[in-house]
Amino acid sequence: xxxxxxxxEKIIKECKRGNIASQRQLYMHYYSYAMSICLxxxxxxxxxxxxxxxxxxxxxxxxxxxxxxxxxxxWLRKIIIxxxxxxxxxxxxxPELIDYHTQRFHNCKNKAVDNLMxxxxxxxxxxxxxxxxVVFNLYEMEGYSHKEIAALLxxxxxxxxxxxxxxxxxLRILYKNYFSDAHE
Amino acid sequence: MNDKFNKKLSEKIxxxxxxxxxxxxxENWARLEQRLFSIRRKRVLRYTVxxxxxxGLVLLLIDLVGMFPGIFQGKEISRHITPHTIExxxxxxxxxxxMKTPRQPEGKLTGITAVSxxxxxxxxxxxxxxxxxxxxxxxxxxxxxxxxYSPIVHKRIISRQSEKLKTFxxxxxxxxxxxxVSEKKKKQIKLGxxxxxxxxxxxxxYTSEINFAGGISSEFPLFAQLALDVGVLLSSQNIGIDxxxxxxxxxELYGSEQSKKxxxxxxxxxxxxxxxxxxxxxxxxxxxxxxxxxxxxxxxEHYKNEYYTENRLAxxxxxxxxxxxxxxxxxxxxxxxxxxxxxxxxxxxxxxYRFSNGMDxxxxxxxxxxxxxxxxxxxxxxxxxxxFRVYF
Numbered sequence: 102x103x104x105x106x107x108x109x110e111k112i113i114k115e116c117k118r119g120n121i122a123s124q125r126q127l128y129m130h131y132y133s134y135a136m137s138i139c140l141x142x143x144x145x146x147x148x149x150x151x152x153x154x155x156x157x158x159x160x161x162x163x164x165x166x167x168x169x170x171x172x173x174x175x176w177l178r179k180i181i182i183x184x185x186x187x188x189x190x191x192x193x194x195x196p197e198l199i200d201y202h203t204q205r206f207h208n209c210k211n212k213a214v215d216n217l218m219x220x221x222x223x224x225x226x227x228x229x230x231x232x233x234x235v236v237f238n239l240y241e242m243e244g245y246s247h248k249e250i251a252a253l254l255x256x257x258x259x260x261x262x263x264x265x266x267x268x269x270x271x272l273r274i275l276y277k278n279y280f281s282d283a284h285e
Numbered sequence: 286m287n288d289k290f291n292k293k294l295s296e297k298i299x300x301x302x303x304x305x306x307x308x309x310x311x312e313n314w315a316r317l318e319q320r321l322f323s324i325r326r327k328r329v330l331r332y333t334v335x336x337x338x339x340x341g342l343v344l345l346l347i348d349l350v351g352m353f354p355g356i357f358q359g360k361e362i363s364r365h366i367t368p369h370t371i372e373x374x375x376x377x378x379x380x381x382x383x384m385k386t387p388r389q390p391e392g393k394l395t396g397i398t399a400v401s402x403x404x405x406x407x408x409x410x411x412x413x414x415x416x417x418x419x420x421x422x423x424x425x426x427x428x429x430x431x432x433x434y435s436p437i438v439h440k441r442i443i444s445r446q447s448e449k450l451k452t453f454x455x456x457x458x459x460x461x462x463x464x465x466v467s468e469k470k471k472k473q474i475k476l477g478x479x480x481x482x483x484x485x486x487x488x489x490x491y492t493s494e495i496n497f498a499g500g501i502s503s504e505f506p507l508f509a510q511l512a513l514d515v516g517v518l519l520s521s522q523n524i525g526i527d528x529x530x531x532x533x534x535x536x537e538l539y540g541s542e543q544s545k546k547x548x549x550x551x552x553x554x555x556x557x558x559x560x561x562x563x564x565x566x567x568x569x570x571x572x573x574x575x576x577x578x579x580x581x582x583x584x585x586e587h588y589k590n591e592y593y594t595e596n597r598l599a600x601x602x603x604x605x606x607x608x609x610x611x612x613x614x615x616x617x618x619x620x621x622x623x624x625x626x627x628x629x630x631x632x633x634x635x636x637x638y639r640f641s642n643g644m645d646x647x648x649x650x651x652x653x654x655x656x657x658x659x660x661x662x663x664x665x666x667x668x669x670x671x672x673f674r675v676y677f
Contacts (some may be wrong), residue, residue, distance in 0.1 A: 106538075113626070119325065121318065121321070123316060124321070125318070128314055128317065129309055129314070132307065132309050132310075132313075133305070133306045133307045133308075133309070135300045136305075136307035137303075137305040137306075137307060138302075139296075140305075140307070141302060149315050150310070153313065154313060154316060154317045157317055158320060158321070158324075159319065161321065162324075188616070191641075214290075214293050214294055214297050215297065215394070217297060217301070218301075219301050219302070219305055222298050222301050222302075241295045241298070241299070242298070242299055243303070269287075269291040269294075269295075271289075272291070272294055273287060273290055273291060273294070276290075276294065
């Protein structure tokens with residue numbers, strides 16, 4: 102998935118100079134990867150695209166700080182996560198609107214966890230409150246510790262643990278309600 | 286059981302998104318491209334304005350230095366004493382030669398030359414002329430004293446190094462500006478406005494007014510935490526200074542004491558060049574210190590000096606008399622007559638608050654210490670106040 106060493110170095114060098122064609126090339130190459138992260142942190146596609154573009158804007162403006170001895174993909178991932186958290190902070194004061202009835206579920210009943218599709222998982226995640234979703238993503242997906250999450254979100258370790266527990270409970274209940282009659 | 290399910294679901298989510306492939310959306314890129322162009326335009330505009338401001342400033346300084354080559358050296362300035370300056374002639378006939386003329390402020394003016402005498406009675410004012418009897422033997426009426434004084438216009442050559450003022454102060458005010466939220470903006474040249482209320486101060490007793498300074502400022506990033514801060518502020522300065530003038534010729538029986546009150550009104554261009562260092566950096570704010578020098582270009586200098594001279598005349602131990610003479614001088618110095626280059630030290634400590642819309646607000650208490658006498662009257666004029674800056 103990562104661009105080949107020489108190509109990436111060349112493209113990043115051009116991006117630093119403000120070459121719009123190279124910036125587009127980099128954007129296109131990492132679009133899918135970046136979107137897969139953004140989708141997990143937001144509750145709709147439009148917001149995901151907004152976070153994605155904000156992240157790439159930061160990338161282009163801070164490319165001079167990027168250390169080529171590290172993986173560009175990891176650097177990009179970190180920027181996307183931070184942007185998603187910024188976005189969450191900015192919007193956390195407004196209540197999140199979740200319309201359960203318009204969420205689409207594929208082959209709703211009797212679906213094993215292994216058979217869940219990406220859309221199904223996204224639907225589950227989007228029905229989890231934003232704070233719980235962010236903590237779940239940071240802990241389960243990114244491998245952050247509760248201490249790190251607490252520092253990032255400005256909460257205590259205990260609160261982080263509590264949010265994670267609630268997120269998992271919520272996911273389990275949602276799964277039970279929409280995909281299975283009983284727990285697996 | 287729940288834990289097992291949770292673990293399984295988490296693993297599924299992780300696995301699903303590792304292999305997730307979102308279709309590329311060209312519209313998203315078009316939106317981002319527009320934002321990139323917009324930022325580029327703003328950056329070019331900022332650089333252009335910053336460079337133009339610097340070039341303009343340099344040209345102005347070069348022009349001023351060229352127009353007024355004597356500015357950085359001592360210079361003679363004509364001065365007019367107001368017509369109601371009073372001189373006692375009668376006393377000169379009755380007292381020794383050393384008391385013929387009221388003594389001039391010590392060290393203030395190096396020379397006085399009478400240029401003309403005016404017979405205009407309208408300028409004979411009782412103001413400032415008082416007579417006191419200290420003996421029953423001699424009485425000098427107010428009328429007598431009045432008629433013995435005549436107005437004189439003097440031209441004085443003033444030496445810039447001749448004067449020492451003890452106290453002085455002023456207040457002033459103005460607008461300003463900032464830093465940005467994101468890292469990128471930190472590296473950009475920032476342009477903003479300054480508003481600054483100031484209090485001026487001098488060596489000794491002074492009465493100050495609140496004055497205001499306002500102007501523009503540019504910040505040029507240098508290294509990690511350092512930035513060069515250049516500004517141009519129009520500053521008004523109004524100060525009143527009271528000082529006593531020692532007279533070495535005073536004796537037990539005769540002599541004079543002088544005090545001086547000076548009202549200063551100045552309109553000047555303050556050009557500060559400071560180095561700014563960020564002590565603490567937070568996402569939404571920062572704490573910084575700043576130090577540098579200021580140069581002053583004067584548009585208008587107006588000085589009003591009031592001298593109170595108390596002459597003690599004693600013929601013997603039982604026969605004394607005191608005459609208090611009030612004298613007023615006004616002096617106006619034309620614009621661009623003097624430039625005080627790098628004579629004021631600037632020190633400040635401030636907080637900067639960044640807003641999400643890209644605007645920064647800076648609150649900066651400051652102190653300006655005079656490294657050398659400034660203004661045409663060679664006053665050691667310092668100031669203190671708060672600068673409010675808004676960076677766009």
